[in-house]
Amino acid sequence: MGTAEDRHGAVSRRAFAAALAAGTATAMLGGCSPGAPGTGDDGVDEDEAVARAYTFLDRRVDEAAGGTRQGLPRSYTGGWMETHHSTVAFTYDVALTVIAYCARGADADLRRADALAGTLLALQDGDPAGDGRIRQSYASGRVTAADGLPAVAAADSFTGAQAWTGLALLHAHRATGRAAHRTGALRLAGWIQDHTASATGTPGYTGGLPASGPALTWKSTEHNIDVAAFFGRLADVTGDRAWADRSAVATGFLDALWDADGPAFWTGTGTDGATVNRSPVPEDPQSWSFLATGDARHAGSLDWALGHLAARDGGFAGVSVSDADTSKVWFEGTAHMAAALRRRDGDGDREEADRLLATLREAQAHAPNADGYGIVAASSDGLRTGEGDTLYASLHTGTTAWFALAARGADPFLLD
Template identity: 50%
Template sequence: MPGSPCRSALWAVVAALVVAAAVGGAAPAASAVVTMHDPSAADVTPLDPALSVARAYEFLDARVDEFCDGDGHCLPRSYQGGFFTTPSWDFTPSFVYDDALVVIAYTARGLPDDLRRARTVGDTLLFVQANDPIGDGRVRTSYEPHGIRQGRVEITGPGTFTGNEAWVGMALARLFHATGDQRYLDGALRIGGWIQTNTADMTRAPYGYTGGQTDAGASLTWKSTEHNADVAGFFTQLAQLTGDAVWADRAAVASGFVAAMQAQDGHVDTGTLLDGSTVNTHPIPLDAQTWSSLATGDGRYGAALDWTLANLMATDGPYQGPSISDVDVSKVWFEGAGHLALSLRLRAGAGDADRAESLLSSIRLAQRDAPNGDGKGIVATSSDGLDSGFGDLYYASLHTGTTAWYLLAAAGDDPFRLPAD
């Protein structure tokens, strides 16, 4: 869909692997096996925030350590359980968007083992970048951790979406900031160069950055608000780290596009249609609201947060929080609950602290009780089948990206910004 986030292109990768499994005689079961964890085995102080955070990091630790080769390359599988883990099919691909969030969440706490694991994932992102079949600085949507464990690059999602590139760039920028290792900044600059060369659109107003490239390498001509927010955050970080004002100028272009997408009632539209200029007004996604605020720090997007609280909130059983878009507000999107909670904490307006804590409390409840949970990680949604409005569904399966967003929200750490020295 024009202007869609395409953050991970999850459904396209799932569909491709389902077809491959069917051809190979190992088709997934028609319905997922739902396994509840045993609360008595894990829960001591069920909703204690500090214990919850510690257990969420334990979940990430186990995912990172699961697939490693002899050279210390590791990529964590993104999803596990429920829809993604059946008696006949186990979905293991690692989405680079999720990997970037894992790296940033580790730098947020910054313990020695956190930085060690962050570096193993960061080094692996440099490895897949260096071994890309085109080799022009890009990374792909997703990779197979089993391949990494065998010392090879196995691409499961060949697309090159601008937002994913920017997220990997921000992860590498964070690692450079945390370690001083020049390799990470060099990798980030290569990604920044790819984005600028392949997606900058300074001919079709509002100017900004297009969606990237499809699996087949065709250019995506629409522009996404989410992607441009990602680019604004990433290029601002490059400007800070390099002292080169050209990156600040480019970040301003991306920020300008985001501003052009804000409607009169305060919400931020998803982006443009294929012509790169006509605003795509449907659906209205949550991350266009929250990430515009986080990436730019501009108070104008407080109105987008208020619009979210009035229009995108869902209640599903004991869980409350935002949905992924206005198309389906029947289920809670816990990933979005994390970045909405963080946005409210950082806005710090009247009542925002209580609203953020309510969202975090609901996430902690899901950590303890959600179907397919393990008492440590966070599932992506409150129940299966959340319709994003962009042609894919989200499921109540354990998710590294959701868990990482929860940890960033709990820490009050904005991934679009470098920590203060």
């Protein structure tokens, strides 16, 4: 397979069908940068748009948790996902929400970030495996009778979600000073190293553990980006050189999956850990690679994505999920690109990032199912990821958090 399964809220048809039978739509997923939003040139006040995005996140967090740790914000509201009973909190989206709160850093933001991080730590501590892992998603608004914590929705433990949760805990540690957040991040890192490090084929990190069945042996470029960043930040925080060395293994995998003729990153490897998976080619390795590493050798991946994944739909213009379907705009990926272009800051990058951010502000106001606060995942229903999954025009915490980060000039892969 070679890529993250059903990440970023893409809904697997067979997984979703099974979830519907249970009455819940489940799926599987994958200190803070300073900055402040500027003034948009599209007639929409960027400061106000960002403030509204945070209001959306506040509402989802408070709806689920009521200011306590016993709850995680549901990832989707409105549209197809609402109709089909999706009350799932994807761990990846929760992590992004924590990081977005740390990026703004107001007192109320840090209280919410600390509470969410506390819930993730409690879930880690209470997990029946007892080995430091976190699960792909949890039920929002429904807690277990035993401990009052969110019930598991999807029990898979894919590598990307572990790394993103670890990054979120490091951001929370930097923002609050709580040692428990760093300890939780170390446990997650240990789990990744113990269960996914692989020297077979191209050295790197494999996909993780599904809810049942054997460990995944394919390697995802996106997952290795996540691990490279997480382990690198962990080395910075702890001063332990071993994590820097392990980060370098993941970075070496990226080098091996780089196609200089593209120039772009291939998706990952097959189950042998060596055969390159060349289809579909997704957006997130192209933008996340530069956000995570700042490696000028690979900076052309941003231009590849802007050219090959350009998408227009319903008056919106941005990028799509992969080259498998560019008929609709993936707003989360559009925010990835805006953030990466701002970091690269080459000729024309600032202007292109501003154009993409203007698209996101327009989506906040006028996309299908828009509420003026959050941002929907896709410009219209039915965006295919190329992995058998689909995205919908439902309001999404992950997309909204990425918009807030990009507009603030914040990079979630960095602690400052």
